[in-house]
Amino acid sequence: MSDNKLIEIQHLRKEYEEVTPLLDVNVTINKGDIIAVIGPSGTGKSTLLRCINLLERPTSGKIIVDGEDITDHKCDINKVRTKLGMVFQSFNLYNHLTVVENCMLAQTTLLKRSRQEAYEKAMELLKSVGMEDFALSYPEQLSGGQKQRVAIARTLSTDPEIILFDEPTSALDPLTVGEVEEIIAKLAGEGCTMMIVTHGIEFARSISNRVFYMDQGGIYEDGPPEQVFDEPEKERTRKFIRRLACLEKKLTEDDGHDLRDEFQDIFGFLSNYKIETKRIVKVCNAYEEFYNLVMRYIVGEDKTVYVSLEYYAKEDKLTLSMAPSSTVEMNEEFYEKLENTLEYKILCNYSLGYKNEEADEGFGRRFTMEL
Amino acid sequence: MKRLLPVIIALCILVASFILLPKSEENKKDSDLLETQLNEYIAKMKENGETDELEKYWVTEYDRGNAEVDKSGITGENGKIIFAAEASFEPACFAGEGGELQGFSIDFIYRFCREYGYEPEIKCYEYTAMNDALSSGKVDIAVGVLEDEERAEEMTFTDNFIKFDIIAVYDSAVSNGFNSLDELNGKKVGIQSGTGYEQYLEVAIPDAEPVFFGDFASIYPALQQGKIDAMLTESVSFGVEKTEMPSFVAIDGSLETMPLRTAVAKTDDGGTFLDNLQNSFSKTFLRESRWQMFVKGVGITLLLTITSAVLGTILGLLIYLWCAHGKKAETKFTNILCWIMNSTPTVVLLMVFYYVIFGSYTISNTVVAIIAFTIHFACIFYDHIISGVKAVGNGQVEAGRAQGFTQDQTFFKIIFPQAAEHFMPQYQGSIVSLIQETSVVGYIAIMDLTKMSDLVRARTYEAFFPLLATALIYFLLIWVLTSIVKFISKKIDKKNRKKEKILKGIKLS
Numbered sequence: 001m002s003d004n005k006l007i008e009i010q011h012l013r014k015e016y017e018e019v020t021p022l023l024d025v026n027v028t029i030n031k032g033d034i035i036a037v038i039g040p041s042g043t044g045k046s047t048l049l050r051c052i053n054l055l056e057r058p059t060s061g062k063i064i065v066d067g068e069d070i071t072d073h074k075c076d077i078n079k080v081r082t083k084l085g086m087v088f089q090s091f092n093l094y095n096h097l098t099v100v101e102n103c104m105l106a107q108t109t110l111l112k113r114s115r116q117e118a119y120e121k122a123m124e125l126l127k128s129v130g131m132e133d134f135a136l137s138y139p140e141q142l143s144g145g146q147k148q149r150v151a152i153a154r155t156l157s158t159d160p161e162i163i164l165f166d167e168p169t170s171a172l173d174p175l176t177v178g179e180v181e182e183i184i185a186k187l188a189g190e191g192c193t194m195m196i197v198t199h200g201i202e203f204a205r206s207i208s209n210r211v212f213y214m215d216q217g218g219i220y221e222d223g224p225p226e227q228v229f230d231e232p233e234k235e236r237t238r239k240f241i242r243r244l245a246c247l248e249k250k251l252t253e254d255d256g257h258d259l260r261d262e263f264q265d266i267f268g269f270l271s272n273y274k275i276e277t278k279r280i281v282k283v284c285n286a287y288e289e290f291y292n293l294v295m296r297y298i299v300g301e302d303k304t305v306y307v308s309l310e311y312y313a314k315e316d317k318l319t320l321s322m323a324p325s326s327t328v329e330m331n332e333e334f335y336e337k338l339e340n341t342l343e344y345k346i347l348c349n350y351s352l353g354y355k356n357e358e359a360d361e362g363f364g365r366r367f368t369m370e371l
Numbered sequence: 372m373k374r375l376l377p378v379i380i381a382l383c384i385l386v387a388s389f390i391l392l393p394k395s396e397e398n399k400k401d402s403d404l405l406e407t408q409l410n411e412y413i414a415k416m417k418e419n420g421e422t423d424e425l426e427k428y429w430v431t432e433y434d435r436g437n438a439e440v441d442k443s444g445i446t447g448e449n450g451k452i453i454f455a456a457e458a459s460f461e462p463a464c465f466a467g468e469g470g471e472l473q474g475f476s477i478d479f480i481y482r483f484c485r486e487y488g489y490e491p492e493i494k495c496y497e498y499t500a501m502n503d504a505l506s507s508g509k510v511d512i513a514v515g516v517l518e519d520e521e522r523a524e525e526m527t528f529t530d531n532f533i534k535f536d537i538i539a540v541y542d543s544a545v546s547n548g549f550n551s552l553d554e555l556n557g558k559k560v561g562i563q564s565g566t567g568y569e570q571y572l573e574v575a576i577p578d579a580e581p582v583f584f585g586d587f588a589s590i591y592p593a594l595q596q597g598k599i600d601a602m603l604t605e606s607v608s609f610g611v612e613k614t615e616m617p618s619f620v621a622i623d624g625s626l627e628t629m630p631l632r633t634a635v636a637k638t639d640d641g642g643t644f645l646d647n648l649q650n651s652f653s654k655t656f657l658r659e660s661r662w663q664m665f666v667k668g669v670g671i672t673l674l675l676t677i678t679s680a681v682l683g684t685i686l687g688l689l690i691y692l693w694c695a696h697g698k699k700a701e702t703k704f705t706n707i708l709c710w711i712m713n714s715t716p717t718v719v720l721l722m723v724f725y726y727v728i729f730g731s732y733t734i735s736n737t738v739v740a741i742i743a744f745t746i747h748f749a750c751i752f753y754d755h756i757i758s759g760v761k762a763v764g765n766g767q768v769e770a771g772r773a774q775g776f777t778q779d780q781t782f783f784k785i786i787f788p789q790a791a792e793h794f795m796p797q798y799q800g801s802i803v804s805l806i807q808e809t810s811v812v813g814y815i816a817i818m819d820l821t822k823m824s825d826l827v828r829a830r831t832y833e834a835f836f837p838l839l840a841t842a843l844i845y846f847l848l849i850w851v852l853t854s855i856v857k858f859i860s861k862k863i864d865k866k867n868r869k870k871e872k873i874l875k876g877i878k879l880s
Contacts, residue, residue, distance in 0.1 A: 053773055055769055080775075081775035084773070086770070088769070088770060092770035094785050095789060096785075097865065101873065109776065109780060109784065110774070110775050115875075115876045116878060119877045138866065155774075158774060
């Protein structure tokens with residue numbers, strides 16, 4: 001299977017002045033791998049990517065790309081780089097050239113193709129990302145999503161062996177994220193080898209055939225998506241995945257005046273999981289009612305409530321929990337009269353179930369409902 | 372109308388300040404009276420041997436360091452007279468102990484004032500500026516001037532109160548010397564521009580080559596460095612010069628005997644403004660085909676500017692690339708170089724290059740100027756490139772390198788075209804500055820436009836027309852050059868291309 005080995009990373013170490021994100025990374029990337037790189041911030045996801053095409057020079061270790069050791073100083077890195085493609089978070093299009101020229105420049109200069117050939121290939125690629133009508137536009141005339149699509153076409157123009165995506169959708173607003181993710185998914189479907197650093201879990205799950213969860217100075221867990229996302233083998237992975245699918249908030253009495261910000265966050269969070277709008281609206285309403293209910297019955301000065309909205313994708317289960325901080329006391333009536341309150345009745349219409357239980361340490365009772 | 376209010380206010384302030392400024396005309400004395408008194412007094416001096424006394428005390432038996440002017444007996448009962456004397460010309464007029472003015476011109480002034488009950492105020496001027504001072508009424512009498520046809524149009528000369536010979540001098544430390552003036556035929560002879568001595572050189576030693584210098588202090592080093600074979604100077608001051616430079620030797624013989632006179636302003640004999648304008652025009656451009664001098668000057672200025680701009684741009688780019696490929700050391704060196712270049716005034720820089728760095732080499736002064744300006748411009752352009760590149764940002768550099776472009780390819784194909792857009796306005800400004808800075812090359816005896824204008828001014832003794840003409844010509848030159856730069860920058864601006872240009876060589880299906 002050595003025919004399939006594209007990139008071999010051996011004992012890769014990257015040190016910066018203050019921090020060492022990568023301690024000792026060892027991994028092999030094969031042709032056809034569609035790797036999602038996830039993990040908390042600062043764990044070296046981008047660093048790993050940028051070491052592969054030597055935008056960052058490793059402090060020590062070996063990286064072999066397509067049989068060539070790029071960490072060797074005698075290596076002609078420019079030649080190797082033409083086999084590697086990169087798509088950046090901030091697009092980095094060549095602003096002084098038109099869209100089509102952006103996709104032609106590397107072809108004519110590095111691959112020595114004729115302008116005619118380069119043009120035809122560029123137009124073909126632009127068509128596949130839906131940007132052929134903008135061929136003679138300049139990057140400054142495009143929106144973020146459009147720029148990223150052009151950037152992808154530009155990368156493909158040199159027929160790279162693998163494309164490295166460094167948080168391709170992080171700079172886009174939630175509505176345009178989708179259009180770019182669609183393109184990437186299409187590429188994955190065509191068998192393109194790629195490595196994507198992303199925060200979009202659902203997206204990562206849907207297209208990848210291998211997941212790197214990065215933590216503790218290296219690739220903490222490496223496995224197929226079904227494993228890493230649904231049944232993580234290791235503890236920290238489990239904690240991360242769980243946290244990702246969870247929206248946590250701290251509300252005080254003042255927030256009650258305008259919960260619209262909260263609704264925005266809920267909407268953004270849940271659209272990641274492709275939950276339909278009707279359901280999201282239900283969640284928002286339940287949120288508001290729940291909040292009013294709890295606030296009404298808090299006794300004392302400090303009216304603070306911890307809210308969490310969790311989505312368990314496997315079972316399509318949405319859970320909304322609220323817990324006042326332990327320093328807060330709930331009015332005695334609350335426990336008795338809860339089921340008689342109007343709010344409660346309304347909530348029951350929304351919810352599929354309700355629980356009232358002892359919460360974790362440091363909190364009062366936790367109220368959970370399923371939506 | 373309201374929007375013009377600030378402009379109107381500014382203009383009012385300007386006009387008011389001119390009205391309130393004390394006019395030099397107020398002190399103008401009757402020129403005719405002064406002329407009569409001067410001639411009267413000089414005749415008296417000659418009769419009673421005072422002129423001989425003057426010559427003996429200040430020239431033939433000059434006791435340097437001890438000779439003093441008798442400044443007593445000034446009553447000032449008939450008012451104040453303002454005199455102009457040539458600055459720093461020992462023994463005619465110079466600053467002695469304690470900064471007190473001494474010299475035979477000063478001596479004459481005090482004797483004259485004692486006789487007629489005036490109080491003297493003495494202003495020191497460059498020789499060529501004395502005429503302007505007189506005709507604009509800033510001074511009443513100029514002392515120690517040579518008469519000639521052109522000057523006679525602007526001032527009235529009196530009799531002479533002392534005389535001297537024009538002599539030629541060589542430096543025995545660098546040359547075997549010359550036994551007679553004839554031996555200077557075919558040699559280079561240094562002359563201070565504005566003295567008009569070239570006329571006498573032409574007559575006395577017709578095949579000698581005159582080399583002009585802006586001020587006397589520039590001629591000595593040239594003689595000592597062998598850039599000229601001899602220099603012309605006055606017999607009165609040679610004694611002093613010899614004490615400073617013992618190796619200087621005077622060649623026997625006089626080119627011409629020059630009577631030193633005094634002069635007063637010519638009373639305006641009328642003539643309409645237009646007539647005067649026409650007269651000025653013909654004096655500045657037509658007489659002696661002086662327009663040819665202007666043309667030559669323009670040629671030199673353009674040569675200096677364009678060569679330095681082109682070479683400086685290329686050099687600046689090379690320096691940038693050298694630093695980009697190097698490490699801290701290269702950048703540090705360049706920063707120090709730019710710091711020195713930017714902290715030194717252009718004039719000083721030029722003179723350092725000419726007299727110090729290339730001092731002992733025979734090298735054309737035009738070449739030295741081009742070298743100096745090129746290095747200076749390169750440093751400026753280097754800063755432009757740095758700021759332009761910074762404005763483009765690092766993202767596109769990474770994108771380029773990630774695609775496989777080399778450092779140079781990324782720079783030339785991606786970064787530089789965009790950096791150029793950013794620094795183009797400053798670059799245009801630098802070109803304009805360059806052309807203006809070339810106006811000081813007269814200091815190292817290059818005959819550029821400004822220097823030619825100076826020479827014409829020195830001959831015609833009027834300031835208005837030559838200066839106006841020079842300013843106008845510079846204005847036109849700058850206009851043309853900036854238009855060229857603007858045209859070039861438009862041509863290379865990628866965003867201005869038409870569709871056909873972008874898709875050149877491509878057949879659309």
